[in-house]
Amino acid sequence: MKVVVIGGAGYIGSHVCLELLEAGHEVVVYDNLSSGLQKNLFEGERFIEGDIMDPQRLGKTMSEGFDGVIHLAAFKAAGESMTAPEKYARNNISGTINILNAMCDAGVRRIVFSSTAAVYGEPEYLPVDEKHPTRPENFYGFTKLEVERLLEWYGRLKGIQYTALRYFNAAGYDVRGRVSGLERNPANLLPVIMETAAGMRSEVRVFGNDYETKDGTGVRDYVHVNDLASAHLSALERMARTGESLVVNLGSEEGLSVLDIVEATRRITGEPIPVSIEGRRPGDPARLVASSALAAEKLGWKARYSDLDSLVETSWKAYSR
Numbered sequence: 001m002k003v004v005v006i007g008g009a010g011y012i013g014s015h016v017c018l019e020l021l022e023a024g025h026e027v028v029v030y031d032n033l034s035s036g037l038q039k040n041l042f043e044g045e046r047f048i049e050g051d052i053m054d055p056q057r058l059g060k061t062m063s064e065g066f067d068g069v070i071h072l073a074a075f076k077a078a079g080e081s082m083t084a085p086e087k088y089a090r091n092n093i094s095g096t097i098n099i100l101n102a103m104c105d106a107g108v109r110r111i112v113f114s115s116t117a118a119v120y121g122e123p124e125y126l127p128v129d130e131k132h133p134t135r136p137e138n139f140y141g142f143t144k145l146e147v148e149r150l151l152e153w154y155g156r157l158k159g160i161q162y163t164a165l166r167y168f169n170a171a172g173y174d175v176r177g178r179v180s181g182l183e184r185n186p187a188n189l190l191p192v193i194m195e196t197a198a199g200m201r202s203e204v205r206v207f208g209n210d211y212e213t214k215d216g217t218g219v220r221d222y223v224h225v226n227d228l229a230s231a232h233l234s235a236l237e238r239m240a241r242t243g244e245s246l247v248v249n250l251g252s253e254e255g256l257s258v259l260d261i262v263e264a265t266r267r268i269t270g271e272p273i274p275v276s277i278e279g280r281r282p283g284d285p286a287r288l289v290a291s292s293a294l295a296a297e298k299l300g301w302k303a304r305y306s307d308l309d310s311l312v313e314t315s316w317k318a319y320s321r
Contacts, residue, residue, distance in 0.1 A: 074095075112236055208280035223252050248295045
């Protein structure tokens with residue numbers, strides 16, 4: 001298949017591109033390099049510098065003819081989304097509308113969308129499955145849920161086939177060390193811990209140590225980025241085979257606390273990793289763990305690299321380089 005990966009020079013996008021290339025697909029990367037990196041582009045790809053807020057550029061790109069689109073071009077900082085909703089509405093919602101309209105004009109019919117567990121909000125039960133109510137508690141999660149609704153309507157009215165992948169916490173780096181570009185200004189826990197281990201930060205700020213968990217810190221479901229990449233490939237190939245749309249969770253089905261990851265990083269790196277305890281952040285649940293049974297059933301997918309040591313070791317190899 002000929003596939004355009006929008007946001008393909010970014011952290012997750014670069015791993016997805018490697019998965020597609022290894023499977024023998026033709027890959028075109030469309031990225032504005034606002035957070036993506038040139039060093040995350042690989043031999044065998046073609047690169048188009050472009051923005052999803054540029055309908056003309058998108059339209060010209062789509063007119064080349066593609067068998068599928070993978071859409072990873074979104075702003076993703078939940079905290080920032082609460083203070084700059086207009087930024088997130090423009091890019092995440094309006095930008096996706098531009099992509100969908102360009103697809104319709106060019107006759108491109110398949111899209112894999114990078115969604116998020118943030119669509120669920122405060123969990124009512126665990127593990128969280130796809131039937132769980134969707135009540136986002138931040139504007140970022142709202143934008144992703146709105147895009148899922150747009151996909152459903154474009155599917156119904158325009159024949160777009162879609163797979164929305166609701167990631168839990170993406171982490172780790174390529175198990176074969178092929179991705180060297182590090183995230184810029186990361187806000188997620190594991191890269192923050194890595195930057196502290198590498199001396200780029202003075203400490204890790206832990207938000208809350210009084211939750212009803214084994215060590216008082218928040219528990220999350222971390223899924224390795226190589227596992228996420230394989231799910232994108234499976235989703236694209238399934239749509240080509242069946243023509244069916246799908247919304248599905250991607251998680252390891254295991255919960256790791258903040259201190260679990262801090263202690264594992266201390267053990268693996270030999271670095272002290274100073275920690276400061278701060279108050280809870282509004283809207284942070286004590287525990288959030290996925291059910292990925294539907295992904296196993298529909299995509300034949302299972303997390304292979306999402307154990308604690310693999311997450312930390314692959315990250316440390318990338319940062320220590």
